[in-house]
Amino acid sequence: MLARDMTQILLLGGTGWLGQTLSRQALDRGHAVTALARGTKPFVPGVSAVIADRQAPAAYGQVAGRAWDLVIELTDRPRFAREAVQHLGGAAGNWVFVSSCSAYALQSEPGADETAGTAEPLPEAEDGEGADFGRAKSACEALSMHERNGRALVVRPGLIGGPGDPSGRSTYWPLRFAQRRDPVLVPAVPNGNAPVQIIDVRDLAAFILDAGLAGERGYVNAVGALHTLGQTLEMAREAAATVAASTGHPAPTHQLVGYDVSRMAEDRVNPWAGPTSLPLLLPQEDGYAGFARRSDARALRLGLYRRSLRQTIEEIIRGGGGIDVDSLRSGLTAAEEQMLMGRWESGPGLVARGADG
Ligand SMILES: NC(=O)c1ccc[n+]([C@@H]2O[C@H](COP(=O)([O-])OP(=O)(O)OC[C@H]3O[C@@H](n4cnc5c(N)ncnc54)[C@H](OP(=O)(O)O)[C@@H]3O)[C@@H](O)[C@H]2O)c1
Known part of the structure; x- marks a missing residue:
């Protein structure tokens, strides 16, 4: 042509x-x-x-x-x-x-x-x-x-995620669960129920091209399907097992250690993103009650296709084989995770239960 x-x-x-x-x-x-x-x-x-x-x-x-x-x-x-x-x-x-x-x-x-x-x-x-x-x-x-x-x-x-996410927000938990290091420190409830809306970068790009070339006008939220953080962690655990099995390795087994999020300020652990953080966890304030809970109705009417979050997570693990979790721009390093667990062992703060309860 x-x-x-x-x-x-x-x-x-x-x-x-x-x-x-x-x-x-x-x-x-x-x-x-x-x-x-x-x-x-x-x-x-x-x-x-x-x-x-x-x-x-x-x-x-x-x-x-x-x-x-x-x-x-x-x-x-x-x-x-x-x-x-x-x-x-x-x-x-x-x-x-x-x-x-x-x-x-x-x-x-x-x-x-x-x-x-x-x-x-x-x-x-x-x-x-x-x-x-x-x-x-x-x-x-x-x-x-x-x-x-x-x-x-x-x-x-909303939050854009997928393989290669430069912010590390969507990749931390999948890559962490793909590691064999045990146990995994996760936020305890109620924040395990925090909402998560991750739009896969590839689905977002396709939507922008489709809607842009079709001459759509106005405003549209482009957000992922709604899940809880607890569900997202569970998907990461399952996807890590699936990827390991498909490459002939035994599934990593992980105990979850629930972190009492009321200690975050004292422990200097950040919500949401960045170094020394529990990625995707929302800040405690009421002002965030609608964060990651935006309406997706118009985007779906305009034809937004979304792969499942489970698929995105699995593809993050498949594409992230060589990535050291410590090098991500969000999350806890191995040393930070160990330090927080050690602090719990020597005093109150962490509760030994899984993300779902
Ligand atoms: N990540 C998320 O979760 C999220 C959520 C909501 C919205 N968004 C939005 O989604 C978009 C993501 O875009 P992206 O991933 O392609 O990354 P980006 O880093 O936001 O892209 C910025 C682009 O602008 C160029 N640029 C910056 N300064 C420039 C200058 N002075 N002159 C010319 N070009 C300049 C950069 O290239 P050079 O540096 O080479 O110039 C780069 O190509 C952004 O609009 C972001 O705000 C992101």
């Missing part, structure tokens, strides 16, 4: 985890893909790489003046979002802004849909390193919609 007859997709970004996944899928579908980034990480082979720093005044010179079928904007910088849509938005057929469920003002209402209010948009003057992510995304959303006169789709992902 002649290049001019192919669907032309421009990624503003494209070298990050989602951006690379979008690139691969769009190329596999036979589209022509151009990606604009500084190139701090590799572009996917086959992509037309445009190396540009969006801080620079002429950043969009090489991609302006073309009628893109679809532009996918991945930034969290309001100035970048505004300048890009002003330079490129007039001629683009379809425009997707990849936002976040963090753009909502409140995380306290379980089941809230896309009509929930968004955070106060971050002024451009406050844009930059360390800026409030949710407010920045809210500003980017508003600018994109305004400049396109509503002819844009704002996709709000």
